[in-house]
Amino acid sequence: NAGVMQNPRHLVRRRGQEARLRCSPMKGHSHVYWYRQLPEEGLKFMVYLQKENIIDESGMPKERFSAEFPKEGPSILRIQQVVRGDSAAYFCASSPYPGYYNEQFFGPGTRLTVL
Amino acid sequence: GENVEQHPSTLSVQEGDSAVIKCTYSDSASNYFPWYKQELGKGPQLIIDIRSNVGEKKDQRIAVTLNKTAKHFSLHITETQPEDSAVYFCAASTANTGNQFYFGTGTSLTVIP
Numbered sequence: 001n002a003g004v005m006q007n008p009r010h011l012v013r014r015r016g017q018e019a020r021l022r023c024s025p026m027k028g029h030s031h032v033y034w035y036r037q038l039p040e041e042g043l044k045f046m047v048y049l050q051k052e053n054i055i056d057e058s059g060m061p062k063e064r065f066s067a068e069f070p071k072e073g074p075s076i077l078r079i080q081q082v083v084r085g086d087s088a089a090y091f092c093a094s095s096p097y098p099g100y101y102n103e104q105f106f107g108p109g110t111r112l113t114v115l
Numbered sequence: 116g117e118n119v120e121q122h123p124s125t126l127s128v129q130e131g132d133s134a135v136i137k138c139t140y141s142d143s144a145s146n147y148f149p150w151y152k153q154e155l156g157k158g159p160q161l162i163i164d165i166r167s168n169v170g171e172k173k174d175q176r177i178a179v180t181l182n183k184t185a186k187h188f189s190l191h192i193t194e195t196q197p198e199d200s201a202v203y204f205c206a207a208s209t210a211n212t213g214n215q216f217y218f219g220t221g222t223s224l225t226v227i228p
Contacts, residue, residue, distance in 0.1 A: 035218075106159045
């Protein structure tokens with residue numbers, strides 16, 4: 001059973017460009033979470049999605065950031081008009097049940113660098 | 116919201132010695148406390164977790180203790196080995212906060228052979 005897959009692993013963008021990060025949860029998992037990790041810091045929650053629904057986006061900036069988890073295909077975290085402060089590692093996690101009381105399985109992350 | 120603090124930020128121990136990492140949390144409603152290990156360039160991996168209905172849990176060389184009254188929990192690694200070197204994160208969660216985990220800032224553990 002493959003783990004959580006994320007691609008690309010590394011992404012370089014210039015200021016003003018768009019970044020698209022993809023996450024394929026583990027087989028059988030219908031709950032997806034996105035976290036951001038700044039250098040030397042812990043992971044910060046961004047958004048929690050189920051298939052076709054955003055359940056909690058309280059940690060996601062109101063502008064330029066969006067997320068989706070369509071019925072078919074991976075979850076996508078989209079950052080429009082990237083700025084240098086968006087440079088970070090973005091991790092996706094999945095779980096078979098709502099995550100507050102159960103393990104979240106993390107992917108290897110996408111490291112975004114904004115030039 | 117929940118605030119999780121983690122200490123120390125860096126820790127060096129001799130191989131074979133024990134390592135202890137401590138975390139405190141602020142929300143008394145938190146009821147699930149996982150610990151994750153993150154190796155360089157990889158995603159966090161769960162190593163042990165504890166729920167609020169128990170005070171201690173052990174898995175081979177790793178143990179976690181929870182004091183709900185004081186709102187702190189600790190990770191104990193005994194007989195450390197070089198492959199234990201990594202960054203360790205504690206986390207807390209509660210149903211009240213809608214399924215998100217609140218992470219500490221991490222402890223970089225180095226085990227010296």
